Amino acid sequence: xxxxxxxxxxxxxxxxxxxxxxxxxxxxxxxxxxxxxxxxxxxxxxxxxxxxxxxxxxxxxxxxxxxxxxxxxxxxxxxxxxxxxxxxxxxxxxxxxxxxxxxxxxxxxxxxxxxxxxxxxxxxxxxxxxxxxxxxxxxxxxxxxxxxxxxxxxxxxxxxxxxxxxxxxxxxxxxxxxxxxxxxxxxxxxxxxxxxxxxxxxxxxxxxxxxxxxxxxxxxxxxxxxxxxxxxxxxxxxxxxxxxxxxxxxxxxxxxxxxxxxxxxxxxxxxxxxxxxxxxxxxxxxxxxxxxxxxxxxxxxxxxxxxxxxxxxxxxxxxxxxxxxxxxxxxxxxxxxxxxxxxxxxxxxxxxxxxxxxxxxxxxxxxxxxxxxxxxxxxxxxxxxxxxxxxxxxxxxxxx
Ligand code: ADP
Ligand code: MG
Numbered sequence: 467x468x469x470x471x472x473x474x475x476x477x478x479x480x481x482x483x484x485x486x487x488x489x490x491x492x493x494x495x496x497x498x499x500x501x502x503x504x505x506x507x508x509x510x511x512x513x514x515x516x517x518x519x520x521x522x523x524x525x526x527x528x529x530x531x532x533x534x535x536x537x538x539x540x541x542x543x544x545x546x547x548x549x550x551x552x553x554x555x556x557x558x559x560x561x562x563x564x565x566x567x568x569x570x571x572x573x574x575x576x577x578x579x580x581x582x583x584x585x586x587x588x589x590x591x592x593x594x595x596x597x598x599x600x601x602x603x604x605x606x607x608x609x610x611x612x613x614x615x616x617x618x619x620x621x622x623x624x625x626x627x628x629x630x631x632x633x634x635x636x637x638x639x640x641x642x643x644x645x646x647x648x649x650x651x652x653x654x655x656x657x658x659x660x661x662x663x664x665x666x667x668x669x670x671x672x673x674x675x676x677x678x679x680x681x682x683x684x685x686x687x688x689x690x691x692x693x694x695x696x697x698x699x700x701x702x703x704x705x706x707x708x709x710x711x712x713x714x715x716x717x718x719x720x721x722x723x724x725x726x727x728x729x730x731x732x733x734x735x736x737x738x739x740x741x742x743x744x745x746x747x748x749x750x751x752x753x754x755x756x757x758x759x760x761x762x763x764x765x766x767x768x769x770x771x772x773x774x775x776x777x778x779x780x781x782x783x784x785x786x787x788x789x790x791x792x793x794x795x796x797x798x799x800x801x802x803x804x805x806x807x808x809x810x811x812x813x814x815x816x817x818x819x820x821x822x823x824x825x826x827x828x829x830x831x832x833x834x835x836x837x838x839x840x841x842x843x844x845x846x847x848x849x850x851x852x853x854x855x856x857x858x859x860x861x862x863x864x865x866x
Contacts, residue, residue, distance in 0.1 A: 470635050470863040471633065473635075476608070476634065479518050479607070480518070480576055484607065484608050485608070485623075486508075486525065487609070487613045487616070487623050489526060489612075490526035491504070492544055499543075499544060499547035510638065519576040521574040522580070523580050523582055525585055526541060526585065527616070528584045528586070533592070559581065561582065562583055563598070585622070593622075594620050599630050608632050608633075609632065610633075611634070611862075612636025612639050614639050614842075614860075628866045646842070649782075650783060656780060657680040657681050657682070657780070658782050659679075660686065660785070661676065661685055661687075662689065662788045663785070664687060670713065671853040675852065677720045678726070681725070683721060686787070691705060692710050693728075694730055695708055696711040699752050700757070701755055702756055702759040703759060704759075705760070729772060733750065733751055733766070734751075734752055734755065734768075735765055735795070741793070742794045743794055743795060762793075763790065763798055768799075769798075769803055772803055776806055776810060780817065782807055783820070784821075786825055788800045791824075808834035808837035808838060812837045820838055822849065826843060
């Protein structure tokens, strides 16, 4: 594994100033935080640095203020949620560099924590302006990046700072990179990938990369329809990107050449209207879908066969639900396969790594989130990693 420094490599940080990039882009409703998962993910790093006696300055972005101060996007709004999770008082600083930050550092005692303002209020953040990075770094001793979910962006506080300060991966960054490395970097074989979700067009690069990396590619969700249609199957009124037939064919050819077995559903759950438990619900062979029907889930026979495939595998990466899981009973295939994967993981037979906004929701719905080896909550960064891209925030840590 490529090397980067972690908190284990820190010397004495008592009284030193640590800039810690975290993900505080929290879901909010009416000015209140509705989900503090991201704060809980960053808490071990923040508290460890504080316990070691550092003065901890948190850096994060919130929303898309596009380089201007937008009062409704001030990070002061997340202070309460952060204090609740950390169980400690946290100071708010309405700047990210300059004399106000310098004065704050003078006031802070060893082990104190402060949140600096939304980094995206400054234009240099998204431009990765080295002058801004230098200004932010001016009053600090070390840089810790604990925001894997922002590592696909080369911004001043996600990438630039690693070049001007001694840089370290935080605990959550470290855990994420180790899990991802185990899943696609140096995986135990055979490797299976499940790719589902709505559209092929949103995951073309993922599919193209995975066919060269994995032994089994399981395609489900709406995107399976595009592949089935490309193979001459009549998918009726299903969500389907007919214009991508040639692309789908190319992916299947590339898989063939790399020795990757592609699994498409051979039975499916269909309905004439997209609603919970519709009267027209039925299960049929993919070749029996009527012109006025929609494929909304993978069928039970296919799921059983897929579970058998997983039994032969040592590693699984999963992005995208197999069906329209938000609506009953089109969650059945996703839930069943997720439970098979979870059971195998629990036995120690399978390393299972999953990620993606709807995927995490689906796995939570299946009640298996704790049994998977690792679940990434990083949306865009997780997908770019599945595309085989080097993430600038990670690369900068490795070079530092
Ligand atoms: P993720 O956020 O995990 O990357 P996506 O956003 O790509 O996943 O896809 C999730 C969406 O795909 C869900 O809203 C789900 O309802 C939808 N979906 C899955 N299968 C189908 C299907 N057969 N027809 C229509 N929508 C589907
Ligand atoms: Mg999604």
